[in-house]
Amino acid sequence: MATSTVQEDWRGRRKGRQTFELVCPVCKKPYLYQGGPINAAKRQFCSHACAGLGRPHGNVTEATEHPTVRDTAWAAGLFEGEGHSSPTTRGKSTQCNIAQKDVWVLQRCLALFGGSVSKPNKRGVSYWRAYGGRSRGFLMTIYTFLSPWRRRQAEKAIGNA
Ligand SMILES: [Zn+2]
Numbered sequence: 001m002a003t004s005t006v007q008e009d010w011r012g013r014r015k016g017r018q019t020f021e022l023v024c025p026v027c028k029k030p031y032l033y034q035g036g037p038i039n040a041a042k043r044q045f046c047s048h049a050c051a052g053l054g055r056p057h058g059n060v061t062e063a064t065e066h067p068t069v070r071d072t073a074w075a076a077g078l079f080e081g082e083g084h085s086s087p088t089t090r091g092k093s094t095q096c097n098i099a100q101k102d103v104w105v106l107q108r109c110l111a112l113f114g115g116s117v118s119k120p121n122k123r124g125v126s127y128w129r130a131y132g133g134r135s136r137g138f139l140m141t142i143y144t145f146l147s148p149w150r151r152r153q154a155e156k157a158i159g160n161a
Contacts, residue, residue, distance in 0.1 A: 018036070018040070020037075020040040022040065024045055026045055026053050029046055047088070047131070048093060049133075061115070063110075063114040065111050065112055067112040067141070077145070079150070080147060082100055083096060083099075084097055084099075084153075085154050085156075085157040087156065087159075093135075094132065094135040094139070094157045096130055096135045099125050103120075103126050115128055115129055115134055115138075116129050139154040139158055
């Protein structure tokens with residue numbers, strides 16, 4: 001376990017971020033985790049891709065259908081309006097998601113492209129999510145159907161991978 005600048009406040013609580021040498025439970029690679037000691041003691045993953053595989057509620061599944069051009073155009077239209085793509089927070093990979101209250105629509109995405117669908121949040125919104133190679137593949141597949149603005153967002157997301 002490595003340490004960095006951690007200060008104790010007047011109550012003796014430890015504040016600030018530390019760097020921990022952890023081993024990813026999914027890919028078994030050692031990596032540096034930055035955060036508080038309480039979170040470091042929990043199961044932490046080296047990347048979103050590994051978290052998707054390792055967390056019990058982040059059930060990543062493979063596609064069960066092969067998307068046709070029509071399916072791809074449909075998904076692009078959905079992503080255009082309700083989607084988002086970006087580099088992941090550690091800047092090493094790509095993520096994309098689609099927010100939607102109608103879970104049927106997200107299950108359709110899951111069947112066509114794989115990934116995961118979250119439980120609804122407090123506002124009743126669920127998310128279809130993809131990380132890493134799956135996310136890059138999805139963005140490249142729908143790319144030609146996207147608006148210039150969405151294309152730039154996708155390029156930024158992929159370019160950082
Ligand atoms: Zn990993």
